[in-house]
Amino acid sequence: MATIVEFKNYSMGFRDDDGTVYNLLDRISFRVEEGKALGVVGESGCGKSMTSLSMMRLLPDGAVVQGGEILMEGKNILDMSGQEMQALRGNKLSMIFQEPMTALNPVLTIGQQIGEILTLHHPELKKQEVRSRVLEALEEVGIAHPETRIDQYPHEFSGGMRQRVMIAMAVINHPALLIADEPTTALDVTIQAQILDVMRRLKKASGGLMVITHNLGVVAEICEEVVVMYAGQAIERGTLKAIFDNPIHPYTQGLMASVPTIRSEKKPLYTIPGTVPTVYDFVPGCRFADRCQHCGERCMKEVPPMRQAGEDHLVQCWRSDDR
Amino acid sequence: MEPILKVEGLTKLFPVKKQKLLEERRFVHAVEDVSFEVYQGGTLGIVGESGSGKSTLARAILALTPVTSGSVFYQGEDITNFRVGAAGKRRLRSELQMVFQDPYASLNPRMKIGEAIVEPMLINGQAKTRAEAREKACHLLETVGLRPEVYDRFPYEFSGGQRQRIGIVRALSVNPKLLFCDESVSALDVSVQAQILNLFNELKERFHLTYVFIGHDLAVIRYISDQILVMYLGKIMEIAPYDQLFGEHTHPYTQALVSAVPEPSTAGRSQRILLEGDIPSPVNPPRGCRFCNRCFQAEEICRQEEPQMIKTGERHWIRCHFAKPAH
Amino acid sequence: MLRFLLRRLGRGVLTIFVSVTLVFFIVRAMPSDPVALMISPQMTEEAQQALIQAYGLDKPISVQYILYMKELLHGNLGTSFAKRIPVTEYLAQKLPWTLLLLAAVMVIVILIGIPTGLLAAAHKGRLADRVISVIVTMGISVFIPFMAFLLLFIFSFRLGVSPTGGAYTPPKAQGMAYYLDVARHLVLPAVTLSITNLANAVLYTRNSMIDVLREDYIRTAYSKGNSRGRVLRVHALKNALIPTVTVIGMQIGFMVGGATVTETIFSWPGVGRLVYDSVNALDYPSLQGAFLLMAVAIVVMSFLTDIVVAWLDPRIKLGE
DSSP states (O other), rough: OEEEEEEEEEEEEOOTTSSEEEEEEEEEEEEEEOEEEEEEOOOSSSSSHHHHHHHHHHOOOOOOEEEEEEETTTEEEGGOOOOHHHHHHHTTEEEEOTTTSSSOTTSSSSHHHHHHHHHHHHHTTTTHHHHHHHHHHHHHHHSSOOOHHHHOOGGOHHHHHHHHHHHHHHHTTTTTTEESTTTTTOOHHHHHHHHHHHHHHHGSSSSEEEEEEEHHHHHHOOEEEEEEEEEOOOEEEEEEHHHHHSOSSSHHHHHHHSOOOTTSSSSSOOOSSOOHHHHHHGOSSSTTGGGGGGOOOOHHHSSSOOOEEETTEEOSSSSSSSS | OOOOOEEEEEEEEEOOOOOOTTTOOOOOEEEEEEEEEOEEETTEEEEEETTHHHHHHHHOOOOOOOSSSEEEEEETTOGGGGSSSSHHHHHHHHHHHOOOGGGGGGGGGSSSSHHHHHHHHHHHOOOOSHHHHHHHHHHHHHHHTOGGGGSSSSGGEEEEOOOOOOHHHHHHHTSSSSSEEETTTTTHHHHHHHHHHHHHHHHHHHHOOEEEEEEEEEEHHHHHEEEEEEETEEEEEEEEEEGGSSSSSHHHHHHHHHSOOOOOSSOOOOOOOOSSOOOOTTTTTOSSSSTTTTTTTTOHHHHHHHEEEEEEEEEEEEEEETTTOOO | OHHHHHHHHHHHHHHHHHHHHHHHHHHHHHHOOOOHHHOOSSSOHHHHHHHHTTTTTTTTTHHHHHHHHHHHHOOOOOTTHHHHHHBHHHHHHHHHHHHHHHHHHHHHHIIIHHOOOHHHTTTTHHHHHHHHHHHHHHHHHHHHHHHHHHHIIIIIISHHHHHHHSOOOSOOOOOHHHHHHHHHHHHHHHHHHHHHHHHHHHHHHHHHHHEEEESEEEEHHHHHTTOOHHIIIIHHHHHHHHHHHHHHOOOOOOHTTTTTHHHHHHTSHHHHHEEEEEHHTTTTHHHHHHHHHHHHHHHHHHHHHHHHHHOOOTTOOOTT
16 A cells, blocks of 8 residues: 655744744654545644644744655655645645635635636646536535536535535545545534535545544544644554554543543543643643653653554553553 | 423514515524423533524523513513513523633633622622622632632633633622523533533532533533433424434434534444535525425425424424324 | 616715715805905996806805705806806816826826735735835825925926926927927826825735735635745735725825825916815815815715725625
């Protein structure tokens, strides 16, 4: 199985107004395999969005890459020129954003916005071909009456429909990697189910899928592999089954136990004490240490190495035994 | 036993601005013909998607927006629109409290946390002097897991979870009996959400509270509530005990809602019900049953005739032509 | 659409009516008597009385107002006290010169202002932006008469490359020579008048472009593989121009009423100069005519602006 994208000890941070650099992502490593969906899970401030923007090389001003590599089909994208990145974006590498209401340009028609991504990367296409491929794409993501819809503007679409448009746009060039950053968070639950259904169907249209989300349910619905992030560290990764059925890192265990599910019993929920730290109070060691019930002296000082915890299961924790 | 809160045929319509002079007057059917009861010590969960009217319902009950028609009874007394005289109104404003999604938005950024808590206590007469109010506030802060030192700090110094605790303290400070929680844990991270949900459960025992919990996340609402009210486009589709939300003996919309919730487990799921289309606009709700144009069981009658609420079991009502009445 | 037109027409007429009324009374509140200025001691008593009656100045103000409004409905703006010709004719002589000046200013504002604003936004916080911001601040705060005299001093008196005033050198030349001569006269007043307008246009374009560049859809555009230039051109420009169009539209409306200070300093024979002369001569009808012209221009421009904005922004539907 081919690896589409690999993060290798990638670190990045932010430069403050006074010039101090604060580290956010700390030597994270994971892979997206061809034909598989990887779920990047974590709470707010864990760096999951920075992970996707790093992949696109669209980091905001003030962000600083501090080390490591991001390999796309073997080539480090961090070394690529601006033009090489442009050729990659929207073509081999595309992205769906969280807010369907604001992610589309209000003054351009849906057809212009989807058509653009085709013509940018296939300038040889004729106008008529572009239009018919856009119509096809709209149909594919379940938009009724594509012939009329294609000439409408974003404000004439509901949130769910706009997210379908975003998906149509993202998959039209059959990208090697599709990144979906909280693709359903802004949507109602019945609409979320529709969008997840579309994404599951279209997963095959792209080489690999990376889903960034805080919702463990969404991960379970569409992903085969999972990486759990906490405060900028990728603390545990493996197959969906390994992570969900046998979580090892105390944070992953706590996260799984603290979500009420639709069939959960009425007993007090497990809680992780404290709150997610901000960039300014990260400790030099394991960043979960001060909330961890198993915290030892070493945990505060040194980042644990990633160790094999089973077949297709890696964890970054000093505890040697599994629970 | 008399219910602590009883709502009868509550309707709230918002007029839509007319586009043309001769146009028929149109309304947003925010809440229509809603009736339910909540008993002392219970938790009613109200769940719905956007446009369901769940938040408007709470605001109408609390007289934050005038009711178009229908009645609200609190401990047997008609309190519709809080037309109960000045003293009565003050009592209601302290006994019925609301906790919002983001308490930060309701806190004055330049006012110390303590001041924000003490103010309503002094206004409502829960404390005679500032010192007494301060003592009580500090005690409450400790109850919800905050150090009393936070009294002198400003809202921006707190995380989302801490702000929600402060919001809860503010509501509790005036000795409420009935607490309305509108999306009170929606904005919180999963690990913090669990802390706050547990806190709500503890406080309920400790202060003998009754909750009306409003939200879009069925898993959370079901976890905290003992009775669930499912709303769709301003109308109640179903009222069911929390453990009877599953299976065929529920409203088709409830079935779809339950089925739509993604479950964080690796066990394969049963057949998923996918609803077609979008939620219609509450300005122009479909004829007949509100849910008919998205319902997978809809037949001709559903498009023609609005179904009534049918009692299908103990504390269980369904608004569907195909619901089986209890014997 | 028809409903929109009718409603805008109604609103425009109301605006004009209110402004005409206000101007009518404000002009008459000036602490001088026009009769004293019009009448020379050589005139006979009868001639004086005839003149006063001809201009209706013997009647009470309320009656004068009603008469004026009645004439206005017939398109008659009265007769200029100073020039003794119909105000419409007087305005018609001056308006083309103001429009010429206005067109020159707009060309400068649009060709220089908008690109400069975009440039500043694209380099936000960097050297180019800071330099432009300093110049813009100076442009907004500069005292126009001072600027006008400074330009006159440098280019006309010191360097002698520009004429000192007027719109052409008499006697009027023929053909191409005439146009070139007018163009030479046009430069200084146009530049003077452009300064504030240009600074405003740069400022508005820069700020709205910066806002637009923060939008989510700009990130989407980059994620599609657009180059920076294309993002700015295709995705940001149209959105960013919406507020600028509104501002420029309003500026044009005001400027039709003439740039009194600039036109006076450069002796430019436009409506602004007419206003200045009319104030000096207590020429009520001409003043009223000039202000009416400005009111009409503003109403028309705000209407045109709305149409252009609706064309740029599909979310805006006319008539809603």
